[in-house]
Amino acid sequence: MFSNSNYIDSVDHAFIFIVAISFILLVFITGLMIYFVIKYSRKNNPKAENIHGNLKLEIFWTVVPVFLVMGMFYFGWVGYADLQNPPPESMKVKVVGQMWKWYFDYENGVRTDTLFVPINKPVKVEVTSIDVNHSFFVPAFRFKKDAIPNRINTAWFKPEELGSFDVACAEYCGLKHAYMYTEVVVMTEADFLAKMESELAKKNIPAPTEVKTDK
Amino acid sequence: MSSDSSHNVSYLDYKGRWKGKITSWIFSTDHKKIGVLYLFSMLILFSIGVLFGFLMRLELIAPGKTIMEPQMYNSIFTLHGIIMIFMFIIPGLPAIFGNFFLPLLIGAKDVAFPRLNLLSWWLFMFGSLLAILSVFLPGGPVDTGWTFYVPYSVRSTTNVFPALIAAFILGFSSILTGLNFITTIHRMRVQGMTWFRMPLFVWSLYATSWIQILATPIIGITLLLVVMERAFNIGIFDPSLGGDPVLFQHLFWIYSHPAVYVMIIPAMGIISEIIPVFARRTIFGYKFIAFSSIAIALMGSLVWAHHMFTVGMSPTAMIIFSVLTFLVAIPSAIKVFNWVATLYKGSIQLDPPMLYALGFIFLFSIGGFTGLIQGALSVNIHIHDTSFIVAHFHYVMFGGTGFGIFAALHYWFPKMFAKSYNMKTAKFSFWTLFFGFNVLYFPMFVMGWLGMPRRYYDYLPEYHIYHFISTIGSWIVVIALVAMFANFIVALRKKEKFTEENPWGGETLEWKTSTPPPLENFDIEPVVDSHPYEYKMNEPDQDLLKEEGTK
Numbered sequence A: 001m002f003s004n005s006n007y008i009d010s011v012d013h014a015f016i017f018i019v020a021i022s023f024i025l026l027v028f029i030t031g032l033m034i035y036f037v038i039k040y041s042r043k044n045n046p047k048a049e050n051i052h053g054n055l056k057l058e059i060f061w062t063v064v065p066v067f068l069v070m071g072m073f074y075f076g077w078v079g080y081a082d083l084q085n086p087p088p089e090s091m092k093v094k095v096v097g098q099m100w101k102w103y104f105d106y107e108n109g110v111r112t113d114t115l116f117v118p119i120n121k122p123v124k125v126e127v128t129s130i131d132v133n134h135s136f137f138v139p140a141f142r143f144k145k146d147a148i149p150n151r152i153n154t155a156w157f158k159p160e161e162l163g164s165f166d167v168a169c170a171e172y173c174g175l176k177h178a179y180m181y182t183e184v185v186v187m188t189e190a191d192f193l194a195k196m197e198s199e200l201a202k203k204n205i206p207a208p209t210e211v212k213t214d215k
Numbered sequence B: 001m002s003s004d005s006s007h008n009v010s011y012l013d014y015k016g017r018w019k020g021k022i023t024s025w026i027f028s029t030d031h032k033k034i035g036v037l038y039l040f041s042m043l044i045l046f047s048i049g050v051l052f053g054f055l056m057r058l059e060l061i062a063p064g065k066t067i068m069e070p071q072m073y074n075s076i077f078t079l080h081g082i083i084m085i086f087m088f089i090i091p092g093l094p095a096i097f098g099n100f101f102l103p104l105l106i107g108a109k110d111v112a113f114p115r116l117n118l119l120s121w122w123l124f125m126f127g128s129l130l131a132i133l134s135v136f137l138p139g140g141p142v143d144t145g146w147t148f149y150v151p152y153s154v155r156s157t158t159n160v161f162p163a164l165i166a167a168f169i170l171g172f173s174s175i176l177t178g179l180n181f182i183t184t185i186h187r188m189r190v191q192g193m194t195w196f197r198m199p200l201f202v203w204s205l206y207a208t209s210w211i212q213i214l215a216t217p218i219i220g221i222t223l224l225l226v227v228m229e230r231a232f233n234i235g236i237f238d239p240s241l242g243g244d245p246v247l248f249q250h251l252f253w254i255y256s257h258p259a260v261y262v263m264i265i266p267a268m269g270i271i272s273e274i275i276p277v278f279a280r281r282t283i284f285g286y287k288f289i290a291f292s293s294i295a296i297a298l299m300g301s302l303v304w305a306h307h308m309f310t311v312g313m314s315p316t317a318m319i320i321f322s323v324l325t326f327l328v329a330i331p332s333a334i335k336v337f338n339w340v341a342t343l344y345k346g347s348i349q350l351d352p353p354m355l356y357a358l359g360f361i362f363l364f365s366i367g368g369f370t371g372l373i374q375g376a377l378s379v380n381i382h383i384h385d386t387s388f389i390v391a392h393f394h395y396v397m398f399g400g401t402g403f404g405i406f407a408a409l410h411y412w413f414p415k416m417f418a419k420s421y422n423m424k425t426a427k428f429s430f431w432t433l434f435f436g437f438n439v440l441y442f443p444m445f446v447m448g449w450l451g452m453p454r455r456y457y458d459y460l461p462e463y464h465i466y467h468f469i470s471t472i473g474s475w476i477v478v479i480a481l482v483a484m485f486a487n488f489i490v491a492l493r494k495k496e497k498f499t500e501e502n503p504w505g506g507e508t509l510e511w512k513t514s515t516p517p518p519l520e521n522f523d524i525e526p527v528v529d530s531h532p533y534e535y536k537m538n539e540p541d542q543d544l545l546k547e548e549g550t551k
């Protein structure tokens, strides 16, 4: 499985935690409802009883849910805090959205339309846009960041398995929003370096020091 | 107690100075007629919205192009959202049932400002027609999504301008209705109707009206700013002029999140009316239900940025908005628990309004729980802007508010029109709708979690099965809605009148006047000396409506 310092696990765990509690409560509420509807149907119980309330019960079902939701908040926060703090040694990649494609600028000046990353190395993405809002979404890595013009949003991940994974645009951006797909390709360190070399040669960019040009 | 000529005339027959059939409706200041006007205009708009939703699902039944081009698809989902949200779900319950029943429920003759009330309907119609008109103007129908996010809404060459103006005008209509209701509730309650003797639907309208008055101006101004941005390139939101597109999102959601509660609180009020009647016992925890509406209105105003967790906010803001989002679930949970407790030791009859009310509890609970899933920050970052969200808000808006509107319609229809509908057809359409609804929306949770983004014209093959099931569900939902509306239309066209005052055995005041209600609501001003749901524990009245189903 993938994990970027357990980011994926923490999303999945928080999700399962909340789904489990919700499922139990939903079954309880629905079950009770069906049970009452049958037990106290007009046929089985022609005469109802007026019960105005019960303060203890009200306090109980106010306080217990407060604790439950605070637990949910905590799980969600832990995973999120992780995503916000890239390790200092992360490789930086600028992710730029435009109608309707992505491009990626590496620190060495290479620009690609597919995101190539080495395995087991933290990658910090700096997401932005040059026209309207987009959102950089990698479902397999469980995160997205909005690409907004004049603004840089960061996130990071550490891929732990080789392969390619879909990148989608998650913020509506017009005609070809549904076709703004590209991929993250996770490679071995050696393959990655070779890829960068060949990209540099292909684009005829003399040296990494030549600085990337943003327009 | 009135001795004028209107004494005892049914509101349906009273024409006033308007002799024509149509003019006696569209210029009437009677709150009941205005409620009925809203009912029919909104059901027409709702049907258009359903049609758009149906076409959208049809397009998505298979990958690639099925019936329309992407530009068309983008306009259709935008119009589906604009119509359903601004013209049906937000104004629906207050405008239709609030108008018709608020004065009846508190024993008043009308709302505080009847002419203003008529003006709100006219504004509503004007705004709606403008939105519809914009579809046919050169430039093509608006394609920005109902959220009008900048910069796209500044750049789009479609008819964004009329759509924005339409939403602005609809906002005015809401504000006037809210103002009217607050004044009515404060000033027009019949003698003996203290605050804590008000039916819970009235409490919910009260909470809702305050949100409408306080929050709607913000969206109005924001939409006007977008209009000016498009017209004069000012540079408030447009980043290419140095503006901030995130500011737009803040302003938009400062209104639009509370608007979610404008949509759901009155539906909760309806459910609180219906459950005691069909359980034939008093409501459990009256004050808790009443105050939880107020709590939702207050807290709901402070959670807007949970729509923007991926936009890049400070960690402090993220924590605050996430915590508050979780806490705002508590008053809703309190309501659900109290409703279920109201079934305890009742004497329950599953007539159509009750079926819709119980269906509401189940579907709204799923909507609420999946809201918690989204409130968790790390999970939100994954499922934000996927079809998980689409499923969630349809469970809340359609499974919640939509079912609430249908519950109210089945509950009050005999009183409003003095006609009875077929009970068997009503139950059939409920179960079909309930089943089809889940087939339509549940798969969206699954594919959303798997990474299917929303507002997509096309999709990767791995999501095909979920889209396919969902589209089949949309057909079942359409069948159910057609059956439901046909049932009501057949009922309306029936010759025989249904004049039973109180077919369900309700205790609130609308059941203590004739069917249909007279022009000024009560021939003899009612006296209120107790709690609204004080069942005297007598044997149920004979159910005249029930015989209908056995034919």
Ligand SMILES: [Cu+2]
Residues within 6 Å of the ligand: A133, A134, A135, A169, A170, A171, A172, A173, A174, A176, A177, A178, A180
């Ligand atoms: Cu996009």
Ligand SMILES: [Cu+2]
Residues within 6 Å of the ligand: B256, B257, B260, B303, B304, B306, B307
């Ligand atoms: Cu919200």
